[in-house]
Amino acid sequence: MNVTEQDFIALLPLLILAATAIAVMLGVAVRRSHALSASIAFAGLVISFGSIWIAAPELPRQVTPLLILDRYALFYIALLTVSSMVFILLAHGYFEKSDDDHDEMYILMLVATLGGAVLVSSSHFASLFLGLELLSVALYGMIAYPRRRPLPLEAGIKYLVLAAVSAAFLLFGMALVYGAFGTMRFDEIAAQLSRPGFDRWLVLPGMALIITGFGFKLALAPFHIWTPDVYEGAPAPVTAYVATVSKGAMFALLLRYFYKTGGHQQAPLFVVFSVIAIASMFAGNILALLQDNVKRILAYSSIAHLGYLLVAFQASGDLAPMAVGFYLVSYFVTTLGAFGIVAVLSDGGRDADLLDDYRGLFWRRPVVAAVFTAMLFSLAGIPVTVGFVGKFYLVAAGASAGLWSLVVILVVTSGIGLFYYLRIVVAIYSEASQAKAGPVIGAPAVAALIFLTAALVYLGLFPQPLLALIRGLTFG
Amino acid sequence: MILLCLIVIPLIAGGLAWAVARWSVAACRWITLLAVTADLILALVLWGSHSPAGSGTWLAEADWEWIPQAGIRFHLAVDGLSLLLLMLTFFLGVLSVLASWREITEAVGFFHFNLLWILAGIAGVFLAVDLFLFYFAWELMLVPMYFLIAIWGHENRVYAAVKFFIFTQLSGLLMLVAILALVFTHHSATGAYSFEYGDLLGTAMSSVAEMWMMLGFFVAFAVKLPAIVLHTWLPDAHTEAPTAGSVILAGLLLKTGAYGMLRFVLPLFPHASATFAPVAMILGVAGILYGALLAFGQTDLKRLVAYTSVSHLGFVLLGIFVWNPLALQGAVMTMICHGISTGALFILVGALQDRIHTREMDRMGGIWSTAPRLSGAALFFALASLGLPGLGDFVGEFLVLLGAYQQSIVIAALAAIGVLFATFYALQFVQRAFQGPNTFNWRIPDLVPREGLVMAVMIIALLWLGLYPRPVLNTFEPVMTRIEQMAPGR
16 A cells, blocks of 8 residues: 555644644653643644645545545544644643643643544544544543542543443454454445345444444443543543543544444444433433532533434434534533633632532623633523534434434433533522632633634524535545 | 614623623613613604505515525514514613612623613514524523523522523423424425525424424413413512513513414414314413412512413413404403503512512501502502503403404303402502501602603503504504414314
8 A cells, every 4th residue: 555645645634743742742851841832732733723724635535544534534633623722722721720740731632632633534443443542541641640639540540441441342343343344444344234144143233332332432321420530530621621522533433434334224223322312311411410510510411412412413314414513513612611611710729610619700700700601501502602503403403304202302301401501500690608719810721711702602693604614524 | 774773782782781881880771771762762663664554574674694504594574563562672671771770789781781682682582584593582582581580689589590491491492393393394395494484384284293393382482471381480580580570571571472372373383273272272261360369369569460460461372362353453452561561560569679678568558658659650550450441451351352252252251250350469459568557657768750750651651552552453453364364264
């Protein structure tokens, strides 16, 4: 297999990410400076983002059997890099509050982002696994990064065990599918699946195991048990990263894999996905009601949101990829924003994750409170926010495919969801119990929050350009 | 362009008022007042310039592209019905700004921001003829209302606000599902995505599907209206809200439910509505009697007025589903007059609470001797509420009863008992709170000129609607005729 110059151009975004990780590492060898490392990482992400336009003319391009660079992949790479930039802006201020060495965080983050980028452009089980491990291994380090605090360490161990187990499931499933078809390429699997006469008793269990592996990484019920602990324990910006980049890349891959192979429309798997979707919507929303910790509430809410996404995923009409793509963007914006608020309000000692930390926030810091409210309303799907348009498209996709039971459950469970979003909102606007204003917010975090809020409102009012873009995404 | 201004002016003024409040609270109030007054004038100009005999469906329209892939347009339009309700919106808007001039002292900027955004949302509901836009506006009025109750409300405000929010949001989502079902039904029939009201009228569908979709819309509107069974949020929300919040809730938000029935439920799903009409009429009558009975049993003045709303809106629901010309006209008249009379009662109760710091009737009595102007105004609006001839409410309820009589004598008779009950609660309200000996030795200031002006304007409006309702009737008559003709079998 020859790799040509065009292949390198198409791969530019990934190559630049890898190079940036090395650059930060070398930078650390010369001089340890938090600001410098963060700046190099940020610059690398910007260049990688910019190189998408250089890579675009080469599309779609199959680079070795492993990677496919198409509009779909590039869109998600763009989403991942922008989210990583937001992460840096939030993380810089957050880690600056505690005195320790923070440079390695950015190296790990760049590697994780690279893993995500590989995932969204993989067309082969090998690259899928490669991307997944790049992402997971880097995340172990990121989650347990504040190593002197017990909670992050605990969360790190939990994530390690979970990721190892899910990888095992995934590998076993891949092995079974490979055993049935003799190939690990998605397009060849798709071709064989469309012909009758394959060994269903090898393929379906294989697919089921793969779904289990995905389910763990996406924290779908009943594979969600790890989520609240890891979300609570990880430092707030890392939580945001796990919730968005890691899950988003995984979901983009799920969509590509199953849309390409059509596997999820196989009768038994369709039922499995429906059950998972329903269980996630109920489990996420109901368990969130019982929490007093904002990070745990958001963790359960993210389980529910992934359940909503599955409804559109199941629909698989014209609207479905558009609905999924748009909802993922909306989920990224709001989740980054919500955890971003938690991050900026935290001080060096612990994260501001209790409901009590937010009591009376509106009277102390009206602007921060307004931004947080906007994020929560977007999660709840209230108009003028991007979450509303996202939820609208999910329901539309479900309705267009006639999945009425799923749609009605989506509606009912998001009604339940209102309770806990409102609990936080009520706390924010209740009378202040404490007078302390909380930590000062640095300029980078302010920039990140302004960007997210602007995106939230702009996409909520004018979803048209983004919808047109997502509509144009095609699998290579 | 005027139509867009009606929505955009309060939106911008809201932001401005919030920003300005940091430096000057007075400026914030004046900006709000000016913005709402400007909107009221615009609406009046529209009313003055329209010709009631116009042949087209809409008196004015504005139409822009919004999300073309999904067939969603930013399409605004008014006909006689929505124009009247818009005028009511801004009329009550001006009065509620005035009513909260002294009441609100905390976070004044944010309060006026919310007030203006609710008005913009309500205006959007009355103006939207694209179903996506309608849903957008429908949800938009919810959030600021939630804040209004949760931040500036009375003792039990958080509970009331959350209950209000969840009831309306959940029923709204059901409506969203119904809207989408309708759009996809239309799509499978014609091959085009459209959320346009005009396109969706007369969509062919099976009677089962029609019934389900109709119920989706009906539930959303019945929660807002409120129809009995779905009304439980209302007494809490009305009681706990600050004065301006109660006025807008009772005067306007409830009307959006009735408006939705008239604009969407009947025209979009005529057959299902006709099948469902007996149930809706029974709900209406039950609401009339239940509301009146419970109002009679209340000792909290705001709760009392809240339950009278349930009763009056029962007339509206009844009138809509009786679905003949007299009843429809009566329903709309009741909507408008109830907005004014109940709004006035809430303002009065608010003014009283401001002075004596209680809403309990047991702690009142003999207020007349110390505040005659306030008490006189209360008597006037209590009489309006019980349906005294010569005042607007009478016209509306009388027409509904007349129309219902043509449909079913039993229903009309039962509804008429509700009018009788109204006499009990209204007179009890006046007797226990204002007349009798001044046992607690209240010494309170009477209405100040600002409040007096508000009351005078509302009294004049109600008298005018009662004695010379012709111009108003003429405005919405063509719309009602169209809706009436949509009834199956006519």
